Amino acid sequence: MSLPLPRHSIASASIEKRPPLEVGVIRGKETESTHQIHAVIARDDGSLVNWHGDPQRRTFPRSAVKSIQALSLLESGAADRFGFTPAELALACSSHAGTPLHVETARSMLDKAGFEPEALECGAHWPLDEGSARALSRATDDPSPLHNNCSGKHAGFLAVARHLGLDPAGYVAPDHPVQKRVTATLAEMCGVRLSAANRATDGCSIPTYAIPLASLATGFARIGTGASLSAARQAALERLRRGVADNPLLIAGPGRFDSRVTATCGPRVFLKSGAEGVLCAAIPEAGLGIALKAEDGALRASEVAMAWLLLELLPTPTEDQRALLNELHNPTLKNWRGSMVGFLATMVAAGR
């Protein structure tokens, strides 16, 4: 497939920088800390609706693009061959919290594709969900790769390798055929060139590529609208979006930002966080994509800024949606006894 490079691609002329969004951490009456957020709102044709900070900020999307990385799972035919359910497709797009639900869903994906957990090359870490981590620590001394927040994505990679008759070993390497497909899809969706020159290694050992924030926002607008994509890709994206919308806990976990927004906004917002303060979203009905990067890598700040932008950009939100986004835009700081001692908020510059 061939896509025109969006107007703001790496190859294009520069766009002026604007002041970044600022998220403040307020304790008592003082601003204890501040975060600077680059934010881009784009349409699916690559045009920019608005931005804050540097719209060309080269950004490793990390886990924010897992849905794009999961496209190969559907487009190769592997998902249908192995009968993956909508919940399993959601887990392929997920940075999950390692609860039993997540672990069993990942295990089911591996079972269907004929793999043992040892085939996962993501590495192991304790569940992000503290209760699950404590429960697990009562049963075992070590977590397994199934508990890694990326195990669903990796189970998808393995399924692609099996379906295509490839040697699965080393499927995380940039030159493995699975990663080549995944990288090509990412380049198409965001309209960028990806190569060893802008490549690094993600926490789960797969490649991650530095991409201008505006290109990420464009890619997310396309996730939502399907514009300029093949019918097969449009259908694959719709299955992924529906799988996530119908299984909000699968995309992250109990109490987590991504899951809470998804549970309340359903298919109206398709949203995914990545490490180091990346947060991307599609608002399909508005034809918009949003990409945020906290300059300092703090996800707490990106979440606050995203809630603020969604309040502005989501057309006629329901009362529940507005209430949730207001809550997420002003999370409270509590001390260890549960009393409120401060809050976070986007600090809007005068004249905005």
Added chain:
Amino acid sequence: MSLPLPRHSIASASIEKRPPLEVGVIRGKETESTHQIHAVIARDDGSLVNWHGDPQRRTFPRSAVKSIQALSLLESGAADRFGFTPAELALACSSHAGTPLHVETARSMLDKAGFEPEALECGAHWPLDEGSARALSRATDDPSPLHNNCSGKHAGFLAVARHLGLDPAGYVAPDHPVQKRVTATLAEMCGVRLSAANRATDGCSIPTYAIPLASLATGFARIGTGASLSAARQAALERLRRGVADNPLLIAGPGRFDSRVTATCGPRVFLKSGAEGVLCAAIPEAGLGIALKAEDGALRASEVAMAWLLLELLPTPTEDQRALLNELHNPTLKNWRGSMVGFLATMVAAGR
């Protein structure tokens, strides 16, 4: 006691801002994230040796001033009355990791002063040390206030209350006589006025006060040199510094920055971190105090910047000291399989 306000106190004229220190998070060949650090290096007379960023940045020191908060424990006579050991004095200055060593030391302090753990008003949280948290979760469903990283400090407050014949209930409140003493000592050490106007509540429920960074640095210089302090306070500070230097694990925990620096530098560096990216140090032999605040609250950045400053400011470090500080200045980012994928470093501006 009466101290002159240092020249850079709140009441004094403003000092020009300079570019902050920048700490970069490097992944592959790209700068993935950056942190801005305000840093002040001061002498014990309040004069500034050097600074980066805003030397007057109003900063909640949080746990960084626990040693100053512990002075009341010695100056009231409570520490001697209850026979507190050097390790127990170190725990009073500590943000500890909740290992069994820390918990038993806190319990011993409470025992000696005649309190049950329930008297602690710091709230409970799981041990910061992950191994200790997992071990604890095998034995119990809930952590106790003893596991709170501030339990040693709070045990000290309770001992002061008992020694002075005060009702200990509510000892965390700003108007409790214990906190009034603690606040007065902090104001004296840093040469600042503290009141409800610049007060907020710390995570462990005690008051925390916004203080210009330069005043914090001056306070730390005085911790190291004792200049302009009474003989009793000098002796108390020396006991606290020696207790920490002789018990480096007590000030934080295994593998933690504060404990590693203390274990290797001993009495040459007295150093303490606080939440939201605060890190303060005294270098007694150089007569210097250092105070850092990451604008975004990221302790990982303050640690990198502190290691860099100590490499510069510690006179003739030993080989071990230099090796450790170099390591702490360039911590590696590893993926979940243990491979290095990046690092952090102070990004020095040209012409510095």
